[in-house]
Amino acid sequence: MHNNKDLRKNLENIKKKLKDRNFDFDISLFQNLDENNRKLISKKEKLEQEKKLLSKSKDKNNFEKSKEISKEISKISEDQIIAQNKLNKLLHILPNLALEDVPIGKDERSNKLIEQFGTIKKFSFKPKSHVDIGLKNNDIDFETSSKLSGSRFVVLKNKIALLERALINFMLDTHTLEFEYIEVSPPLIVNEDVMFGTGQLPKFEEDQFQIKFENSDQRKFLIPTAEVVLTNLVRNSLIDYNQLPQRYVAATPCFRKEAGSYGKDTKGMIRQHQFQKVELVSIVEPKNCNAELERMLSCAKKILEKLDIPYQIVLLSSGDMGFSAEKTYDIEAWIPSENKFREISSCSSCGTFQARRMGAKYKSQNGNEFVGTLNGSGLAVGRLMIALLENNQNEDGSVTIPNVLKKYMNNLDKI
RNA sequence: GGAGAGGUGGCCGAGUGGUUGAAGGCGCACGCUUGGAAAGCGUGUAAACGGGAAACCGUUUCGAGGGUUCGAAUCCCUCUCUCUCCGCCA
Incomplete structure (x- = not known):
């Protein structure tokens, strides 16, 4: 499995190296899945932060609002997990990359x-x-x-x-x-x-x-x-x-x-x-x-x-x-x-x-x-x-x- | 298969509803001390994910997953693993 951050930074390079391993890496598919996932994560985290503050206030007037946020969070979480799974499905089948001194070839x-x-x-x-x-x-x-x-x-x-x-x-x-x-x-x-x-x-x-x-x-x-x-x-x-x-x-x-x-x-x-x-x-x-x-x-x-x-x-x-x-x-x-x-x-x-x-x-x-x-x-x-x-x-x-x-x-x- | 007890940081171990990411100890790192080492003293020490050039910020995480609650390591349910006793057995 590869490091996600490395992957994002070196997409073209890694695509080339995966090709050496006979793996055709679809960059735009990865980017779509990755961006979608991250978008949902930050959305979720914003809501979680909001909720945390409300509950910390221990102010009864905020309790209803907090409940609403909870519902929203669980909905976004579901989407996020789906997005994560889609991304993982791709990441989990990427083979390791060959070291520099490995001869390049198909078979x-x-x-x-x-x-x-x-x-x-x-x-x-x-x-x-x-x-x-x-x-x-x-x-x-x-x-x-x-x-x-x-x-x-x-x-x-x-x-x-x-x-x-x-x-x-x-x-x-x-x-x-x-x-x-x-x-x-x-x-x-x-x-x-x-x-x-x-x-x-x-x-x-x-x-x-x-x-x-x-x-x-x-x-x-x-x-x-x-x-x-x-x-x-x-x-x-x-x-x-x-x-x-x-x-x-x-x-x-x-x-x-x-x-x-x-x-x-x-x-x-x-x-x-x-x-x-x-x-x-x-x-x-x-x-x-x-x-x-x-x-x-x-x-x-x-x-x-x-x-x-x-x-x-x-x-x-x-x-x-x-x-x-x-x-x-x-x-x-x-x-x-x-x-x-x-x-x-x-x-x-x-x-x-x-x-x-x-x-x-x-x-x-x-x-x-x-x-x-x-x-x-x-x-x-x-x-x-x-x-x-x-x-x-x-x-x-x-x-x-x-x-x-x-x-x-x-x-x-x-x- | 029956009966019970448990799973908390690298490790051990406190903690039964609200700044607890979590006391204390060990370990580890750095510093002081020493001729050098040990001991002693002081300081620091979780991870994952997201944002950021970085400093750093945010979220999550106390076996796993659900539930109750404004709020869960703490209460409830399911699963899983470990230990003890009984039964069976190579």
């Missing part, structure tokens, strides 16, 4: 390759996909999952289930012990305003799974990522500056409808309605957002380096970034069966965009200011498992367990 074709790590293994045989590898013992079982839950779910069994747990533990240990993230085990169901805070609502409601409780008209949602809960840990709060930065990590299931992606990645575990993800979130002073983004990226990269999986870093273009982001790096891991890199993490700085939505501030030296928020996958577990299985596969169909993972895998060398 992923303008993304910028930053670096590559690791050497891509040359197989002496045709590498199998994770789906085929999982067919052994039926440990990645899509047949059963479709029976249970339909498409885009999976049942993992045996050593593959163990591998999932091992990867989660390995990542959590790395982030907590080496990088000072605080481990959190959060709720997976959250309130509507929490989803608003990080920007999933109102614009992306169709991607979310909604939960309805009995005897309540409140809507709740399954989290699409732990970013939602971890970032909102600081919602509606005022933090002392010496309590920053705060760094949180959580491994949670994530739930997504994946609306609009029908037909895409239908095979295998790449795109599921439910998947495990280890998520990193930082709450920082806004001036430190950039440094923290680099730090977060390096924490996520470290996981792939320890597992010796080749990856590349991509700086997303303005048009390819998520709604709340001001700058995003994707980490893409090498997938042998597809002969290409695929997204396994996305690390974003959101500046103060989410903090405004959440009402998250800190006491800085110059008064109370909104905090900066960042989030990144560290990493997506399902996709990491795919990368690991495929990159470490042997001709006989077995998969070699990397050294760092052995202690989490009951000391197995291979599966």
Whole structure:
């Protein structure tokens, strides 16, 4: 969410920057709604002041007049709330603006390759996909999952289930012990305003799974990522500056409808309605957002380096970034069966965009200011498992367990 | 699910109809004191929105929303959350 005053002052500039985010901002619509709203506010305030004076006078002769003003106020208030809602409807769907060093472009074709790590293994045989590898013992079982839950779910069994747990533990240990993230085990169901805070609502409601409780008209949602809960840990709060930065990590299931992606990645575990993800979130002073983004990226990269999986870093273009982001790096891991890199993490700085939505501030030296928020996958577990299985596969169909993972895998060398 | 008690500023905590945006304490900031620090003393310290170049001014806000009243933190209703006890339960 943007600052209203900034918006008013820099309309043309912001319109241009929103265009870079593929958002067509209607300036005159905004101005009409904004002016109408402000007109009603000042009208209301004048009446309120008048009424206040009358009641303070405690003069019985004024009481009738005061009653009349009350009626007028409630009528104008209704109009004002309607005007405010109309304005909010527009403001709430404006995406964040891209930082200066973000490449401008409509879509992923303008993304910028930053670096590559690791050497891509040359197989002496045709590498199998994770789906085929999982067919052994039926440990990645899509047949059963479709029976249970339909498409885009999976049942993992045996050593593959163990591998999932091992990867989660390995990542959590790395982030907590080496990088000072605080481990959190959060709720997976959250309130509507929490989803608003990080920007999933109102614009992306169709991607979310909604939960309805009995005897309540409140809507709740399954989290699409732990970013939602971890970032909102600081919602509606005022933090002392010496309590920053705060760094949180959580491994949670994530739930997504994946609306609009029908037909895409239908095979295998790449795109599921439910998947495990280890998520990193930082709450920082806004001036430190950039440094923290680099730090977060390096924490996520470290996981792939320890597992010796080749990856590349991509700086997303303005048009390819998520709604709340001001700058995003994707980490893409090498997938042998597809002969290409695929997204396994996305690390974003959101500046103060989410903090405004959440009402998250800190006491800085110059008064109370909104905090900066960042989030990144560290990493997506399902996709990491795919990368690991495929990159470490042997001709006989077995998969070699990397050294760092052995202690989490009951000391197995291979599966 | 039953019974009770609560939700006040960054935090704790007074406050039961009229300058209460709100005592007191803690915290924080600045100053004095000190060789330096701590302690001590003094001063200051809510937010949102609107107007203004700014100083500043105005309105709102005591969990949320309604109601009573000329006037509500204070009275009434609904909702919500927290705590305690009982029941049930992984």
